[in-house]
Amino acid sequence: MDQVLDIVHEMLGSDAWEMIAAVLAVAYLVLAMRRSLWCWLCAFISTVIYIVVMARSGLVMDTLLQIYYLIMAVYGYIEWKKGKEDAGEVKVVTWRYTQHLLAITVVLALTAINAYALQYLAPMLIAWSLKMNLGYVQFVRSPWLDSLVTWGSVLTTWMVARRILENWLYWIAVDGIAAGLYYSRGLKATAVLFVIYVIMVVYGYFQWRKGNALVEAAA
Numbered sequence: 771m772d773q774v775l776d777i778v779h780e781m782l783g784s785d786a787w788e789m790i791a792a793v794l795a796v797a798y799l800v801l802a803m804r805r806s807l808w809c810w811l812c813a814f815i816s817t818v819i820y821i822v823v824m825a826r827s828g829l830v831m832d833t834l835l836q837i838y839y840l841i842m843a844v845y846g847y848i849e850w851k852k853g854k855e856d857a858g859e860v861k862v863v864t865w866r867y868t869q870h871l872l873a874i875t876v877v878l879a880l881t882a883i884n885a886y887a888l889q890y891l892a893p894m895l896i897a898w899s900l901k902m903n904l905g906y907v908q909f910v911r912s913p914w915l916d917s918l919v920t921w922g923s924v925l926t927t928w929m930v931a932r933r934i935l936e937n938w939l940y941w942i943a944v945d946g947i948a949a950g951l952y953y954s955r956g957l958k959a960t961a962v963l964f965v966i967y968v969i970m971v972v973y974g975y976f977q978w979r980k981g982n983a984l985v986e987a988a989a
Contacts, residue, residue, distance in 0.1 A: 787819050787822070787823065788819075788823050788960060789959050791816045791819035791820050791960075792816075792959045792960055794815055794816035794819075795812070795813075795820075795963055796963065796966065796970075797809075797812040798812040798813040799970055799971075799974070800970075802930065803973065803974040803977045803978070804977070805859060805860035805862075805978070807847055807850055807851060809846075810844070810846045810847040810850070811843075811847075813839065813842075813843040814840060814844070817839040817843060818840070820836045820839075821836040821837060823957070823960070827955045827957060832916060832919065832920060834920070835919075835920045835923055838927070839927065842927050842928065842931055846930065846931035849932060849933070850933065853933050860933060862934075862935050862978050862979075863932070863934055864934065864935045864936065865934055865935075865936055870936065873925055876925075877921045877922055877924075877925050880917075880921045881914070881917045881918045881922075884913075884917035884920070884921065885913040885914040885917040885918075888913035888916070888917065912954065912955075915947060915951045916951065919944060919948045922944040925940065926940040926941055935975070935978050935979060938971045938974045938975035938978065939971075939975060941967065941968075941974075942968055942971055942972065945964045945965075945968045945971065946964075946968050948964045949962075949964035949965045949967075949968070952964060
């Protein structure tokens, strides 16, 4: 119980903009579960705020990820609008196991390449900051987890925009890892948000599956 109270206290002391972004992110997920087009507006506004939050926290890949989210918020809205049935419901599709295998392989490969690149660039960026009298700046933190969360989120967000049912199952892994990463960076409200996400995405999976005649996605 004391640990729960500590987390609540930390959230109340979090940056106000981070809290607003977290609330909007929850609104996005709730509306996405209901397949409402309004989810993409919440995603857009939340992402604008998170670009600043992640940059301030030294998470390079997560900052770039937020820019990607901005683009996907627009793309997702257009794609969902095109994917509506006559009754107004957004259609849901499913992937074959070979498509999942390919997607996971690509994400892991990009994560490895990205993490090595960040580790290589970090010393040069730090040396540059000292040379410019900026003091010691931590440009890259947790490169492997940062990269995995980034590329996993890139894939899974695209799956949401494409209305692929299994996106919810992917989010369980991505959000769980992200929660630990953000907590270690001092983003307490965001970490708690991602713990809530892990719980909500399970419900989202069954919501999308319920009452839908699933169509197999093209390769």
